[in-house]
Amino acid sequence: MKKLMVMIIALMAVCGYSSTDAAAQNDAKKATVQLTKEQKQQFKAYVDSVRFNKLIGAINDRHFLMQVDGVYFGGGPTEYGLSTATNFILLQNDGAIVQTAFNNGSLGFNGMGGFTCSGRVGDIDVEVDKKGNVHLRFHIMGSYGNADVQISIPHNSDNATAYVSPTFSSGQMTMYGEIIPFKDPSIHIDK
Numbered sequence: 001m002k003k004l005m006v007m008i009i010a011l012m013a014v015c016g017y018s019s020t021d022a023a024a025q026n027d028a029k030k031a032t033v034q035l036t037k038e039q040k041q042q043f044k045a046y047v048d049s050v051r052f053n054k055l056i057g058a059i060n061d062r063h064f065l066m067q068v069d070g071v072y073f074g075g076g077p078t079e080y081g082l083s084t085a086t087n088f089i090l091l092q093n094d095g096a097i098v099q100t101a102f103n104n105g106s107l108g109f110n111g112m113g114g115f116t117c118s119g120r121v122g123d124i125d126v127e128v129d130k131k132g133n134v135h136l137r138f139h140i141m142g143s144y145g146n147a148d149v150q151i152s153i154p155h156n157s158d159n160a161t162a163y164v165s166p167t168f169s170s171g172q173m174t175m176y177g178e179i180i181p182f183k184d185p186s187i188h189i190d191k
Helices: 002-031 035-061
Strands: 062-073 078-080 088-092 093-100 117-123 123-128 135-141 146-153 159-166 171-181
Touching: 035 062, 035 135, 035 171, 062 159, 093 135, 093 146, 117 146
Parallel strands: none
Antiparallel strands: 062 078, 062 088, 062 171, 088 093, 093 117, 117 135, 123 135, 135 146, 146 159, 159 171
């Protein structure tokens, strides 16, 4: 009789554990939310909008970095896959740097196969068109040369296109890359 009671209790314990485990699994399945395609698109649009608004704030505060991974020279091939550590446009307060560097065997103006324009920035002209695209223009006055910079950023995007016209050359360069808020007090721009 004792053996029968022990077996019944053991059977009840196993069945009870099994049912609570199944209930826990059902709760876990209910906790996982599946987003529809439309909800995923809405979430991505929201995230892009937040990121874009932070970027606009950084542009207005004069603290941003454009990490360039593609450069086009008029009439020549487009260089892609460039190092963003040596190809960039940086704006911090009233100073800016435009730098390019290519692995083409040439030393260039800056010793890295490209050029660097570093200097003081005057007024920055920022315009937003009807579609919400942002266009900004500024002039860098450096000790080794000047450059006019125009940057276009599509609405709710962090991809940008920059048109750089150095005064020491008659050519224009088009730079492609991601633009991000950036503030580093340890970087000092010679003006």
